Amino acid sequence: MKLASPIGCSTNCYHGFDLETALRGITDAGFRYVELASVTDYTEHVMPEQMTERDREELRDTLKDYRLSPMSISGHSNLASREGVDIFKRRVDLAKWFGAAVVNTGPGEVESPAGRDGFFTNIIEIAEYAAQAKVIVALETHGELMGSGRAAASVIEQIDSPWIRINYDTGNVIFYGGVSPKEDILAAIPFLGHIHLKDKRGGKKVWDFPPLGMGDVDFPGIFRALGEAGYTGPISVEIEVSGKDYIPSWLVSDEKGEIVSEEKRGHSPEIVDRALEESMRYIQALL
Numbered sequence: 001m002k003l004a005s006p007i008g009c010s011t012n013c014y015h016g017f018d019l020e021t022a023l024r025g026i027t028d029a030g031f032r033y034v035e036l037a038s039v040t041d042y043t044e045h046v047m048p049e050q051m052t053e054r055d056r057e058e059l060r061d062t063l064k065d066y067r068l069s070p071m072s073i074s075g076h077s078n079l080a081s082r083e084g085v086d087i088f089k090r091r092v093d094l095a096k097w098f099g100a101a102v103v104n105t106g107p108g109e110v111e112s113p114a115g116r117d118g119f120f121t122n123i124i125e126i127a128e129y130a131a132q133a134k135v136i137v138a139l140e141t142h143g144e145l146m147g148s149g150r151a152a153a154s155v156i157e158q159i160d161s162p163w164i165r166i167n168y169d170t171g172n173v174i175f176y177g178g179v180s181p182k183e184d185i186l187a188a189i190p191f192l193g194h195i196h197l198k199d200k201r202g203g204k205k206v207w208d209f210p211p212l213g214m215g216d217v218d219f220p221g222i223f224r225a226l227g228e229a230g231y232t233g234p235i236s237v238e239i240e241v242s243g244k245d246y247i248p249s250w251l252v253s254d255e256k257g258e259i260v261s262e263e264k265r266g267h268s269p270e271i272v273d274r275a276l277e278e279s280m281r282y283i284q285a286l287l
Contacts, residue, residue: 003227003235007283008033008071010196010238012043013272019045021269023066029276033071034063035104035236038091040077040084048075048090056097070098071234072194076140078108079126080118089129096133102194102234103135104167106142107155116145120158127161138167138193141176148177149188156191165193169238170217171200171209178204182221189225195235197283209240211275213282220286237283239275
């Protein structure tokens with residue numbers, strides 16, 4: 001099975017740890033491309049709105065030290081708000097400066113009618129800004145508005161800009177949409193700009209994202225669909241060990257299979273290191 005896409009890893013896998021810890025683990029696992037996390041109030045490994053030219057140069061040198069090329073930026077901000085739009089533009093600027101092809105984001109706080117109206121108004125401005133920078137903005141399959149590939153495709157069709165695409169997250173569409181990614185991705189393929197490879201155990205709203213190959217996602221089927229469609233955009237591995245105040249079941253060592261809290265078990269970067277190493281072995285075996 002062959003794919004023409006570069007496969008990298010998101011530093012968001014190392015939520016709660018510093019950037020250099022993330023870069024070291026990603027490099028040691030065998031990846032050569034990286035998606036830098038710039039997620040407002042969550043994983044702020046890079047903060048473009050606070051960076052000087054010297055900061056950008058130092059970041060570039062650090063990535064070179066770890067033999068990593070920036071393929072994309074996870075630049076989530078609230079695109080339903082004016083502040084979120086201004087912050088997001090700085091993520092686009094950083095991607096342009098690096099030569100990264102894509103900035104990923106969710107739509108923001110769109111649960112209310114006012115929030116949705118704000119998003120659909122602001123995304124036109126974002127699309128124009130992205131076009132000038134020649135950077136793709138990829139809206140992630142996330143939340144109620146874009147919880148599946150089919151729902152995301154409908155949003156992209158409504159926006160109607162070649163610079164606004166989908167970041168298809170294979171685990172999120174189960175968590176938020178309760179759908180099978182193998183079938184669901186077919187609706188998203190014409191609008192893809194980026195892929196998050198994320199495995200999943202359990203059904204909708206179950207926070208359990210193990211190393212690739214340990215969950216329920218049919219990655220051979222997904223890779224086959226991407227290959228047949230001629231997809232060549234970035235693909236990034238994302239394993240969310242932490243984030244909902246507990247360690248998921250695949251890391252529980254007791255025989256009961258119960259969720260163990262972070263406080264009781266402890267959370268370390270070595271856990272993420274091992275998960276990425278297992279995921280890389282799985283990818284290599286598939287490809």
